[in-house]
Amino acid sequence: MQEFMIFIKTKGDHLKDLSPEQQQAHVQKIGKYIGGLMESNKLKGAQPLEMKGAIIHGNKGVFKDGPFNESKEVIVGYFHIVAENLDEAMAIAKANPMFHDAEGTIEVRPIKQMEGIN
């Protein structure tokens, strides 16, 4: 078993093309998906992020505050899961209904495991 971070990225309001009914159905599907992950003890945590914040570029102690542009692709939330391997983690990411009705990017990254200290 290994832990993975799944970052969810969208550009702007990715649900704007859905009708209120479709949006409701969409939310329900996601609820079911999350319930299933919990049931199988795969979910360690998942949280959405606010659509605001800051981008900071640092270089040798010099920081430049960049604009936060939500019309560009930004991280909107994360899932922290456990899976056998990257393949399973990718399958879990694709089963997330978030982008079954809309467009977005999912970044699946194994959390680095601490090596044993001798």
Add this chain to the structure above:
Amino acid sequence: MTGGQPNIANQIDHLFRHEYGKLIAVMTKAFGVPNIDLAEDVVQEAMIEALNKWTYHGVPDNPVGWIYKVAKNKAINILNREKYSRKYVSEVAPHLQSEWTSEAALKRIFTDKEIADDQLRLIFTCCHPVLSKDSQVALTLKTLCGFSIHEITKAFLTTDSNINKRLVRARKTIKDANIPFEVPTGSQLEPRLSGVLETIYLLFNEGYNSTSDDSLIRNELCEEAIRLMNIIVQNPSIKSSNAHALLALMLFNTARFISRMDELSNSISLEHQDRTKWDRKLIKKGLTHLAFAAEQNEVSIYHLLATISAQHCTAPTYETTDWDGILSLYDMLVEIEDSPIVQLNRTIVLSKVSGPKVAIAQLKNIETHPSLQGYLPFYTSCAVLYYQNHQIKKAIELLNTALKLPIGKHRKSLINNKIKEYSKNI
């Protein structure tokens, strides 16, 4: 829609008894055992909110669902408002604190199976050996049975402030001891379960033998003990013949409870009880659990006591009771627990088999034992034996001693009647 304050209060009370312990159990899982006080606050607030709202707007169609929803919302709000000021030692708390996962997490912790498991976990938490037996009983009544402090006070014949202090101490001990919210497994289960059974049996006996005059509270204690035992035996993770035996014992005794209500004590009244008033449904349930209890080759005190009680319950009349059979069960009981009270009860049975004279001779071995001094059934049962042996003065003397015990008015008047009755036959 139902109007009228008393009616609403009644309905809430009913809900309380049935849902309180369940909700506390689920909330304890959500907040973690150290925050058991918070769980109690949330459920109490939800109940108060129900009382206020329903008084003006009537009781909703699904009152249980309503209470659950209010409790759920309160839980989510507290978890998010006090996200950092409290430490939630709970696996679900982080899920309940996220907009994405809170709904799914709530749904998950409120399934029937989870609620049943949480109640079992809470039973093991409240009956944890770090707590004194008195504290275990008080905490169980407060959190699992929804008793108010005042009701616990009435059951224990003590003061509200005493019970309150006991509960505050118990919660602190639980917090400090870092007790996990779980049912023990493996080799730990057996000893912990046996402690739990002991506590619930104590709680039951508090109702069954209590010196309190308040029959309503006493009945409720017995009912609650049976409800807790049902939670235990119905859970698939517990396979205990002792638990079935104890539940059988409680069912048999409760089946006879109503008809012995106005009597002095079980040993005196059994003869005069109207057996048609015994609750046959409870006896039948008791026999079912006794059969489960017999499936494993185990003989505990509960097995023996339940079998003795079953003998009484199934005897068509007092005269046709299988006293020989009961005596041999008592002989086995003495082998496991040679206490003065068991000896006393054995002596009463012995009098049925061999007459009062032989029984009185046996009494000599136990009558000076300190644990029988002040024990009401000792005086009343011995009085009967002496009366049967035509030692009426001695019988009256014992009853007069019993009158000096701290017992309720009702019992006192029953003893006085007995003295009058005996005096006529001198």
